[in-house]
Amino acid sequence: MLHILHAADLHLDAPFAALTAEQARQRRGEQRLVLDALADTAIERGADLVVLSGDLLDDRQTYRETAQALASALGRIPAPVAIAPGNHDPYSASSLYAADIWPDNVLIFKDSAVQRVELSELTLYGAAFTSPFRDTSPLAGFTAPRTDKPTVMAVHGDVDGKGRYGSISREDIAQSGLTYLALGHIHACSGLQRSGNTYWAYPGCAEGRGFDELGDKGALWVAIDGETVSAEFLPLCKRRYEIVECDLTGKDPAQAVTQTLSQGRKEDVCRLILTGEAEGLDLAALHRAAGEYRWTVSLRDHTRVPQDLWSREEEDSLTGLFLREMRERIAAAEEKDRPTLERAVRFGLAALENGEDTP
Secondary structure, rough: EEEEEEEEOOOEOOOOOOHHHHHHHHHHHHHHHHHHHHHHHHHHOEEEOEEOOOOOEEEOOOHHHHHHHHHHHHHOOOOOOEEEEOOOOOOOOOOHHHHHOOOOEEOOOOOOOOEEEEOOOOEEEEEEOOOOOOOOOOOOOOOOOOOOOOOOEEEEEEEEEOOOOOOOOOHHHHHHHOEEEEOOOOOOOOOOOOEEOOEEOOOOOOOOOOOEEEOOOOEEEEEOOOOOOEEEEEEEOOOOOEEEEEEOOOOHHHHHHHHHHEEEOOOEEEEEEOOEEOOOHHHHHHHHHOOOOOOOOEEEEEEEHHHHHHHHHHOOHHHHHHHHHHHHHHHOOOHHHHHHHHHHHHHHHHHHHOOOOOO
């Protein structure tokens, strides 16, 4: 039985622009820790091959420390390591992949055409992005010759994609004759898929970088036994991104927030969406309270104006006039605009109640 550790889309040295400068620096350091986690996993589980299917690097910059950490971690693995550069880290003569830093066990595919490498227990294929875009399928016209050994390909591409990132059809996969196609590009783990007799998968990214990359992130542990393939997801990330809702209806806001967040992991990055009916929220105070329960928290106020406040809209007062006007605007608004108008009602009432129109 063969065992392959399959990872992709590390995006090392990503900017983490939504975080503070210090938090972004810390997150980049934590990305480097994933490299050691990958190496330790390969060593402890006895991987026969490690496949890194592109976008290991981010296209903005790569720090010297990161290049050193990457080469060092991969060099510790007592098995071949195959890299198929992606659209964010395409191979070129001036890329990091062309530098003289790579250990002897690291194989980097350097051509957009499929290359073949014979290893002791399998036949390995791979191809590289050589520019940020690729208009053709990397599997177009490819069929692996029949052999007694398993056939594996490492490539970066977009299954069912319509863009310029190496779109791959399921027909391409089925006709490839491969045992396993190790893909990169999609940041969510796909789980093990099958087209024809070929198994394929995306492991997803190894560390989330934003709220479009939620939950555990990591790598796939792939086992090949003859024509049978299985895959196990291995969480490796330091922090998870999560979106959590908190209903404030009829509750003390601070208590509701702390009770909701007490259920999760303190090391995670959270977007807290406040829902339900509420008025007079002190968002700064709630943000401070929430910060005790997560590494960093951002708040989104999606609460509604309490229904009993609308009872004043018939008053012959500035408050009544304001409420009648806002009720009409909300009724006429599109659904997506109503939360903003609801917040405007709260802010408007707060201003009025602290001004001349006091109860």
